Amino acid sequence: MRRPVLLSIVVGVVLIAAADHAGGQPQKAPPAAPLRAGVQTFDQPLPEALSPRNASYDITVQLDPVRKEIKGRETIRWRNISAATTSELQFHLYWNGWRNTDATWLREDRLRTPASPRPRDRIRRPEQAGASDVTSIKVTPAGSAASDLTAAIRYLAPDDGNTADRTVMAVTLPTAVGPGASVQIEIEWTGHIPFAAWRTGWIADYFFFGQWFPKIGVLEDAGWNTHQFHAATEFYADFGVYDVQMTVPGGYKVGATGREMRRVDNADGTTTHSYHADDVADFAWTTSPSFIEERRAFNHPRLPSVEMRLLLRPEHRGQETRQFAAAAAGLEYYGQWFGPYPYGNITIVDPAYQSESDGMEYPMLFTGRATWLSPEKVSNTPDSTIIHETGHQWWYAVVASNEFEHGWMDEGINTWATARVMEETRRPNMLAVRTFGTFIPYTLDVPLSREVSGNRMPTYRPDAESDAQTTPTFRYWPRSANAITYDKTALWMHTLERHLGWTTMQQVMAAYFDRWKFRHPRPQDFFQVVNEVSGQDLTWFFDQVGGSNTFDYAVQELQQEPAAQGRTRAVVVAQRLGEATFPVDVVTTFADGQQATEHWDGKDRRAVYTYERPARVTRVEVDPGHVLLLDVNRTNNSRTTQPRAAEAARKWSLAWMVWLQELMITSGIFG
């Protein structure tokens, strides 16, 4: 907390002004290769639309802020775009994840935080639990009469067989729905708003509604893909058109997916806000009387304009410019690198403290993460979070992979992209030590690198072998799931970027975005685009990073002895300590400045190189360009004949000694 936040505003303004000069000239995506079968065979966009629009919703919902309850009614127009015929419909009821302590979400959450001195008891009191109670469901197949299926409601637990879990609801249809056929579903339900639950709920006068309505699952060629709500995964849904009318007390400001079309003040003192959104796979909204509303325009000569709207908490007044600048940086860089933002507006929500809805993405709306004290040199909050959530508009909202099964495809790719934007915008990114219950940050002159901190190597390293990335995400060990989903992917994506070069990598990502926008790609779809655009078969790489092995290359030995004619014979041994393999360069530097570069495929345990040169070896480096960012131990990648370890160790041990002495003196108060 060395300086107030004020300078960050200046930095933000400068960043917006400098935004035009970002990142060199992006390459246009090369022509897309012929389409191959994805998850769904018929997920082509409708004529005049961006997406298939096969799951569209008309929703009316009324908030009761006193009872912490919503009453909703929705009409879903669903079209079967799979090759399968279905005799049932499946729905997500996510809020039932907090209905009882035996729900799968809460069971997994307890596994995630077992060491907490006070277990995260999210439903201390019954009124703090969340639930979705469907009171009526009627289904109308095209050309048929409506059937009331309320009595036929049943709950499924396809992932763990947990009978206490009610996050997946199913009804059997009177008549099967074949490929291309449509049904209309009308549902009435009551939602019991959870108290500050994960990514949704209420706290004080702040309400956030994520995954709040009964939502139809995704029918794939192989059948329904409707997973239960898990603690370590997110969501999966088809695209559609949303018309949502939200009635809230007068004076409450509303932010939502889409664009506000109408606002009507009702006789009972409430206000109804009507929002419309095309080609989105979800709809989230928030409301609070405390929001401060700000608007700015994002304009760029090569990108479509975007209206940015910020709903700011009063305690963060003064951070507007910084938050807008971060969102604008995302819109600009991602727009240039991957493809333009397809929606004309975006809402940034500054969530309430302790709401647990911070840092979450929804189509055309996301939540940031701000702290009351945000030093300008520390970009983790709010900058990095906002850049990250902006990125989800590309990787989640538009390229809508199955987050239940392949969480890395949005979170991991987006973590890589976030770190790249942070680097491109040259934001000051220093380490802060947070003290006094984490409220007070103290900024250190310790810069954080993109390679390690941006890609989150410190949190990946201890859990590197906890799960294979090919395991479906919902089966990851909850405690280390983020390390595999976010961190490992960012590291291997950056490794891939360095392996291919940024120009090719950018072409890859642009092509992937272009081919899979408004669709549901699987991992092999991404791999195929990489191989096509790069012109290389990188299957070996994806095989390596898809497992749970770690990468660790080292210099094992450097031996030197006199040889004939005053020359020196040097033996360099490079070693593979990890189980995973990657080709690396081994560069040996001699005293006369000459260098010998060996390209080692990295497959054997060792590679031995012998040199007879007039000069002695001064240093050996394995992977000197730091291409392999997944290498969990970089220190052992080099060896020099003029080591400075003693100097470094002396300096830092003296600093540590002062720290220890101070701790001793402080502890003296107890004696």
Next chain:
Amino acid sequence: MVVASWLGGWRRVAQASGMALGLHGLTFLLALPFAMLVRDQIAGQLGSSLAAGAVADGVNYDWWTEFTAQATGLGATFTPSIIGFASTLDAVSRVLDARYPSTALMWLLGGYLALWTFLSGGILDRYARQRRTRAHGFFSASGRLFFRLARLTALGGIVYWVLFTYVHPWLFLDLGGDLTRGLGVERTAFAWRLLFYLLFGAALLKINLVFDYARIRLVVEDRRSALGALRASLRFLWHHPLDITALYALDGAGFVLLLALWSVAAPGVYGTGLAMWLAFAAGQLYLLARLAIKLHFLASQTALFQSHLAHAAYAAAPAPVWPDSPAAELIKGA
């Protein structure tokens, strides 16, 4: 009387300046072998790596995270919190947030406390007498009073353990949790936390005062019973609350002033060579000042207690003297 005690405290510290230096030397010598262990861990991890260059010339957080992931024992405490003023904030925050140190650190600090208990008898005796006792007198008093003070420290340990193990979680997590769980504004939550810090800090200070004056009464009045000293201390606190609180506030102001100066002067990231030694010297000067202030707390409190006695330089025990040589006994008996 308060100001006189405060000034008298400084006079006593100044008169026995060797004790501050000696104590500083003790913390230095105690910390040195452990610093060497950490040095060896760092040097061993760096080996002949080129990474050492960046670590020596400045700071390399990438390397640091790697080291921390591999470090064991005291090496695991080598985190960026050791840099400059962050170290001070971390130390104070540790106490107020009841963050227990690692097992290795706990043993080390426990050893330091035992040593401090031993020395505190000699220190208080010296401040009470206000005249030179020389080394033999100092250690004689330390030895004579050690087991009594150790009993008092053990009693204090129980009270502090209850305070940190039960009262702190109750205040910050149970009561604090209930009061702040529904807050949607961070500043308000922090204001509550500040209040909890004040309450907890007040409890901590109160206990410190009780045990400080118990030690003082035990030494000045040559009491043998730790419980008796505690009761006497409580009586003294009961009868002179304003003087005691005012003096503690004055003493505390000195501590806060020193922290404020250190927050500006503390060296951050530096290279090797002269810069390293200058930074180390600055750190040692700061620690010396911390010790002087700590001793001043004891000296001024001793002065305050004695000022309430009939004779302001009273100390019940006879001045320790070096025993006569056995030869003298022989001559005397001849």
